[in-house]
Amino acid sequence: MAEQRAGTATGDGLSAKERMKIDRVRMPEQDATARSGNFAEVNQGLDEERARLEAQRCLRCKNPPCVNGCPVSVRIPEFVSAIADGDFQRAAEVMRVDNALPATTGRVCPQEVQCEGSCLRGKKGDPVAIGWLERFIADWAAEHMPPESPPQTCTGFHVAVVGSGPGGLTAAGELARMGHKVHIYEALHDTGGVLRYGIPEFRLPKAIVDREVENLRNLGVEVECDVVVGRTLTVDQIAVDYDAVFVANGAGLPMFLGVPGENLKGVYSANEYLTRVNLMGAWKGETDGTPIARGETVVVFGGGNVAMDSVRTARRLGAEHAICAYRRTRAEMPARVEEIHHAEEEGIEFHFLVAPLEILGDDHRWVRGVKLQKMELGEPDASGRRRPVPIEGSEYVQECDIVVVALGTVANPLLTEATPELQLNKWKNIVVDDRQATTMEGVFAGGDIVRGGATVILAMGDGKTAAHSIDEYLRDKTPKGPPTC
Numbered sequence: 373m374a375e376q377r378a379g380t381a382t383g384d385g386l387s388a389k390e391r392m393k394i395d396r397v398r399m400p401e402q403d404a405t406a407r408s409g410n411f412a413e414v415n416q417g418l419d420e421e422r423a424r425l426e427a428q429r430c431l432r433c434k435n436p437p438c439v440n441g442c443p444v445s446v447r448i449p450e451f452v453s454a455i456a457d458g459d460f461q462r463a464a465e466v467m468r469v470d471n472a473l474p475a476t477t478g479r480v481c482p483q484e485v486q487c488e489g490s491c492l493r494g495k496k497g498d499p500v501a502i503g504w505l506e507r508f509i510a511d512w513a514a515e516h517m518p519p520e521s522p523p524q525t526c527t528g529f530h531v532a533v534v535g536s537g538p539g540g541l542t543a544a545g546e547l548a549r550m551g552h553k554v555h556i557y558e559a560l561h562d563t564g565g566v567l568r569y570g571i572p573e574f575r576l577p578k579a580i581v582d583r584e585v586e587n588l589r590n591l592g593v594e595v596e597c598d599v600v601v602g603r604t605l606t607v608d609q610i611a612v613d614y615d616a617v618f619v620a621n622g623a624g625l626p627m628f629l630g631v632p633g634e635n636l637k638g639v640y641s642a643n644e645y646l647t648r649v650n651l652m653g654a655w656k657g658e659t660d661g662t663p664i665a666r667g668e669t670v671v672v673f674g675g676g677n678v679a680m681d682s683v684r685t686a687r688r689l690g691a692e693h694a695i696c697a698y699r700r701t702r703a704e705m706p707a708r709v710e711e712i713h714h715a716e717e718e719g720i721e722f723h724f725l726v727a728p729l730e731i732l733g734d735d736h737r738w739v740r741g742v743k744l745q746k747m748e749l750g751e752p753d754a755s756g757r758r759r760p761v762p763i764e765g766s767e768y769v770q771e772c773d774i775v776v777v778a779l780g781t782v783a784n785p786l787l788t789e790a791t792p793e794l795q796l797n798k799w800k801n802i803v804v805d806d807r808q809a810t811t812m813e814g815v816f817a818g819g820d821i822v823r824g825g826a827t828v829i830l831a832m833g834d835g836k837t838a839a840h841s842i843d844e845y846l847r848d849k850t851p852k853g854p855p856t857c
């Protein structure tokens with residue numbers, strides 16, 4: 373980095389050739405051995421000099437493909453060139469308009485298949501590190517810019533939001549900025565959805581989620597936890613009191629393997645495992661948080677982000693052997709590339725091309741191992757990935773004391789079963805039109821409850837679309853209640 377220095381003049385004045393000569397900067401990280409024993413964030417963030425240098429690698433394409441690669445069309449070239457110019461305020465202002473949770477998406481978006489996957493520089497080497505720059509500018513803004521002020525206008529309309537994950541938080545922010553009074557109902561005792569109970573501290577510090585929620589409160593948004601819509605209140609009741617409703621209750625019902633032994637002691641769904649650790653503080657130790665069984669050898673089934681988060685958590689909880697068992701190969705793993713790389717550095721053991729046949733227990737019904745079958749890859753399936761095919765006679769036993777099932781999640785029927793007016797598809801996801809409107813008057817929906825398990829940025833995109841649709845829907849209406857802005 374010594375001979376590559378950030379330009380100082382406004383409009384850095386570099387030619388495309390000069391930009392091409394700059395190598396992608398490195399993200400400072402916590403040492404792999406140290407971090408596999410703690411829960412502090414792995415990536416340490418870029419400093420100003422590194423951020424400007426990285427931003428100077430951007431070729432400033434006339435038709436930037438990165439923007440098309442971003443599900444919410446963030447004006448990437450604008451904020452990146454502002455960073456290159458050292459105008460962090462301008463970069464932050466662009467970001468604030470386009471992305472409600474940049475500190476989050478900068479940390480957890482699968483950039484390699486979105487913006488960075490489309491970056492021209494990626495055709496011949498490393499793409500511009502757009503995600504790291506997004507994170508840089510979000511953290512810079514949090515430190516240097518005043519919190520957003522409450523809106524000047526008050527429409528008198530009241531909108532209820534169900535769920536405080538990225539979908540609900542984004543919609544709430546957008547609606548509040550438009551002058552609507554927003555009330556969030558959240559089933560858990562804390563906010564953030566998967567951002568808090570699923571994604572671990574070492575990837576997304578909870579202080580960031582707190583910051584985003586605090587910002588919403590500054591905008592006048594009310595948050596009410598411990599309200600399970602469908603039980604404590606129904607959508608119908610809410611729809612009577614509010615002018616519009618946005619449902620973003622996620623897809624929090626875990627899927628299981630369906631093999632014998634799955635109800636033995638020491639078998640967790642990833643949801644329970646991560647919730648105990650992240651939301652309920654099990655990582656702090658047995659005296660401080662909720663208890664969790666810690667194993668010498670932990671086997672996690674799955675190959676996505678949830679599996680990576682679980683197996684890396686197991687390692688941090690002290691597992692000597694933290695094993696990710698996946699029925700395909702590394703190339704087919706749906707987890708973010710960075711998480712797989714970090715997991716490998718942390719000593720996670722990958723057992724590819726294996727599928728579980730049975731979970732084995734001891735006399736006290738505690739897990740003692742898993743019976744596995746080796747697989748090989750056959751023809752591609754509906755997802756386009758090569759289908760794993762069992763190899764006859766290849767069964768073997770892997771000893772372990774904890775099993776975590778991380779196969780993904782589906783829609784929890786609790787809210788929808790209590791709301792028959794909502795049309796569902798065959799996966800029990802809520803059906804919406806292109807405005808995120810459901811089949812129920814004044815009720816909109818988005819995020820995982822509509823898409824099935826998807827991504828943070830897609831849930832945020834739905835939240836934004838729904839907020840604009842709700843605003844439009846309310847335009848020719850009269851507020852139901854007295855304006856309380």
Ligand SMILES: Cc1cc2nc3c(=O)[nH]c(=O)nc-3n(C[C@H](O)[C@H](O)[C@H](O)COP(=O)(O)OP(=O)(O)OC[C@H]3O[C@@H](n4cnc5c(N)ncnc54)[C@H](O)[C@@H]3O)c2cc1C
Nearest residue numbers: 535537538539559565566570601622819820826827828831
């Ligand atoms: C462990 C894990 C890791 C992941 N890693 C990534 C990643 O790295 N990158 C990425 O882009 N995506 C990742 N995802 C997926 C991503 O987090 C989700 O797609 C996203 O959070 C969906 O947002 P949402 O707002 O629709 O729902 P959620 O985040 O699930 O939030 C829904 C909220 O609604 C609440 N709720 C549920 N039912 C009710 C009810 N009846 N009444 C009131 N409130 C209710 C829930 O408690 C929750 O707070 C991950 C998912 C998991 C589980």
